[in-house]
Amino acid sequence: MSKLMVWIDQDLCTGDGICEEIAPAVFTARDDGLWVVKEEAAYFGKTIVFDGAEGDGHGPDGARGVARVPDELIDDVIEAAEECPGECIMIEPFDERAIADRGV
Numbered sequence: 001m002s003k004l005m006v007w008i009d010q011d012l013c014t015g016d017g018i019c020e021e022i023a024p025a026v027f028t029a030r031d032d033g034l035w036v037v038k039e040e041a042a043y044f045g046k047t048i049v050f051d052g053a054e055g056d057g058h059g060p061d062g063a064r065g066v067a068r069v070p071d072e073l074i075d076d077v078i079e080a081a082e083e084c085p086g087e088c089i090m091i092e093p094f095d096e097r098a099i100a101d102r103g104v
């Protein structure tokens, strides 16, 4: 069970990668140089990257691409949001409907 979800507004991402330096299990780079969120198998049984790509292991990007935050990484994700120069890391309380809306 996670208490929080996180997503990135790619329109504001500057592509510096600070988020991944702080929380590499939650943030990852996409081919276009913008960063996206992910859920790792180590925490959720299956890895899903919310990069907007089609197919197994991928989910929507932007506001629909909310990743659950492992409870043990909450502090790191909050730090990443605070350090993010684009102010584009959005943290929200866990919401089962938003998780279902991802379609993955």
Ligand code: SF4
Pocket: 008, 012, 013, 014, 015, 016, 017, 018, 019, 020, 027, 034, 035, 080, 083, 084, 085, 086, 087, 088, 089
């Ligand atoms: S820290 Fe923010 S601006 Fe920098 S890559 Fe991550 S999401 Fe993008």
